[in-house]
Amino acid sequence: MSGFRTLLYKETLRFWKVSFQTVGAPVLTSVLYLMIFGHVLEGRLQPFDGVSYTGFLIPGLVMMSVLQNAFANSSSSLIQSKITGNIVFVLLPPISWFEFFSAYVVASVLRGVVVGTGVWLVSLGFASTGVAHPLWALAFVVLGAGLLATLGVIAGIWADKFDQLAAFQNFLIMPLTMLSGVFYSIHSLPPVWQKVSHLNPFFFMIDGFRFGIFGQSDASPWLSLAIVASALLALVAISLAMLRSGYKLRG
Amino acid sequence: MSPSDVPAIEVRQATKRFGSLQALGGVDLEIRQGEFFALLGPNGAGKTTLISALAGLQRLSSGSIRVMGHDVVSDYRAARRALGVVPQELVFDPFFSVRELLRIQSGYFGLRRNDDWVDELLVSLDLASKADTNMRALSGGMKRRVLVAQALVHRPPVIVLDEPTAGVDVELRQTLWQFIRRLNADGHTIVLTTHYLEEAEELCTRIAMLKAGRIVALDSTAGILRRVSQRVLRVRVEAAAALPLALAGLGAELEADLIRVPFETHDQIEGLLGRVREAGLRVQEVEISRPDLEQAFIEIMQGAGA
Numbered sequence A: 001m002s003g004f005r006t007l008l009y010k011e012t013l014r015f016w017k018v019s020f021q022t023v024g025a026p027v028l029t030s031v032l033y034l035m036i037f038g039h040v041l042e043g044r045l046q047p048f049d050g051v052s053y054t055g056f057l058i059p060g061l062v063m064m065s066v067l068q069n070a071f072a073n074s075s076s077s078l079i080q081s082k083i084t085g086n087i088v089f090v091l092l093p094p095i096s097w098f099e100f101f102s103a104y105v106v107a108s109v110l111r112g113v114v115v116g117t118g119v120w121l122v123s124l125g126f127a128s129t130g131v132a133h134p135l136w137a138l139a140f141v142v143l144g145a146g147l148l149a150t151l152g153v154i155a156g157i158w159a160d161k162f163d164q165l166a167a168f169q170n171f172l173i174m175p176l177t178m179l180s181g182v183f184y185s186i187h188s189l190p191p192v193w194q195k196v197s198h199l200n201p202f203f204f205m206i207d208g209f210r211f212g213i214f215g216q217s218d219a220s221p222w223l224s225l226a227i228v229a230s231a232l233l234a235l236v237a238i239s240l241a242m243l244r245s246g247y248k249l250r251g
Numbered sequence B: 001m002s003p004s005d006v007p008a009i010e011v012r013q014a015t016k017r018f019g020s021l022q023a024l025g026g027v028d029l030e031i032r033q034g035e036f037f038a039l040l041g042p043n044g045a046g047k048t049t050l051i052s053a054l055a056g057l058q059r060l061s062s063g064s065i066r067v068m069g070h071d072v073v074s075d076y077r078a079a080r081r082a083l084g085v086v087p088q089e090l091v092f093d094p095f096f097s098v099r100e101l102l103r104i105q106s107g108y109f110g111l112r113r114n115d116d117w118v119d120e121l122l123v124s125l126d127l128a129s130k131a132d133t134n135m136r137a138l139s140g141g142m143k144r145r146v147l148v149a150q151a152l153v154h155r156p157p158v159i160v161l162d163e164p165t166a167g168v169d170v171e172l173r174q175t176l177w178q179f180i181r182r183l184n185a186d187g188h189t190i191v192l193t194t195h196y197l198e199e200a201e202e203l204c205t206r207i208a209m210l211k212a213g214r215i216v217a218l219d220s221t222a223g224i225l226r227r228v229s230q231r232v233l234r235v236r237v238e239a240a241a242a243l244p245l246a247l248a249g250l251g252a253e254l255e256a257d258l259i260r261v262p263f264e265t266h267d268q269i270e271g272l273l274g275r276v277r278e279a280g281l282r283v284q285e286v287e288i289s290r291p292d293l294e295q296a297f298i299e300i301m302q303g304a305g306a
């Protein structure tokens, strides 16, 4: 397994060496959201009883950063390696497709967690939320990050060009995160849109994480857990099948 | 079969199609352990495709390849451990320094304490002073030497170099070949592709020539050179105003005081020199051009048909 360990180390070092962009920038973005939305909407919206709007927003932003960065890490690392050609250094050694998959996913989950932690630490300067159920919170962070990291592996392998990856990000990841209830409770939506939101796995990741933080949520945490875990398993199966077949990586 | 009888590389009926293009059209090839082998052929002949299949970077459409007896698909771990490949493209990872990259590459092969060998590689490839330099800051030739070092971190018994000297200056080319020769003397099997045919002629003991995905010649270097039918006799004479008629008919040419006559077998030489003398010219110097690999390459490629 030392091929796995080295690849994990390399993937972690890769984002850590440029942490200004890979960690600092997303933390700043979230802080901006927190300042602007918190300021504009504070007092106008109170989705959960006993929770201020800024307090409500924080777990959403933390989870959004976790998810987006987990996706960005695996997908951009893979496409860069493919386009520059240095992916051969990973393809030539005796590293199995499972080790390959695990290393990219674990490194991406790490980046998601590091950025999420950064956002959470900074948010303490705005409002303190406490953590009602730490295990639930952690479960949703890890599963959600794993899901997006896996999706990033799929997108990174599938895309041949940076703009294909950008399309994936702009037309799939962004809308799904923005419409997942980061900024509002879906109970404030008209019934039709509440139904539509229930088709969005991102909603369950963020709602489940909020349950971990506040002990209250729009959906049952067990339902969220089941949906997130099934989506994760499905994507893992797809990406392992792609890797095993050598799709796009071993022509 | 004792381990040293296992071929270093064994290619069986290898075909590879890219859509309608047949990049490899049924290649059979066996390279013994310890050989210094050249894979030659024009651009697009399929050399890199064959090497990619060997390295598991591409899958064959049909056929099989073994490295040191290990199938590159079903027994890929052992096959890849036995193989070091220097890719043709100048690829590098811009995030790391030379030493970091070599350590990481060692780790991929499960080697966690490899610093002594890494240092030796850095010295042998004249990279010691660049060990802590970021890859981005290296010149093209230096990057190529790092590629060689990366291919050798796990001391593979079989080393494949896809045009390792493209873009490398004369001095470094010498350093590189000296090093590769030493590896070969230590028992490593070397396979190289190059478009510098004098390099292949000087270094390699056996040659395969590939054209449009098929092997059109496979022989020892001496055997390939013997196939060159055309030789040239060069005769320096004292003052010749014109080419003697008796020679002009044989395709000879005159340039200042030098007559060049093509011939095919050595028993023609006496007769040719006789004709020079009969024309009243005094012979000063005679030289028979050694057939070279370039000539052989051209003849074999032409002979192999379109």
Ligand SMILES: Nc1ncnc2c1ncn2[C@@H]1O[C@H](COP(=O)(O)OP(=O)(O)OP(=O)(O)O)[C@@H](O)[C@H]1O
Pocket (backbone or CB within 6 Å): A251, B018, B021, B023, B041, B042, B043, B044, B045, B046, B047, B048, B049, B050, B088
């Ligand atoms: N990924 C690919 N997709 C489609 N065609 C390819 C691919 N790789 C190679 N080919 C084609 O296969 C043929 C063989 O290419 P290959 O790279 O093996 O040649 P080569 O002998 O290495 O040439 P060179 O001396 O220029 O490096 C060429 O016609 C090339 O265009």
Ligand SMILES: [Mg+2]
Pocket (backbone or CB within 6 Å): B047, B048, B049, B088, B162
């Ligand atoms: Mg090539």
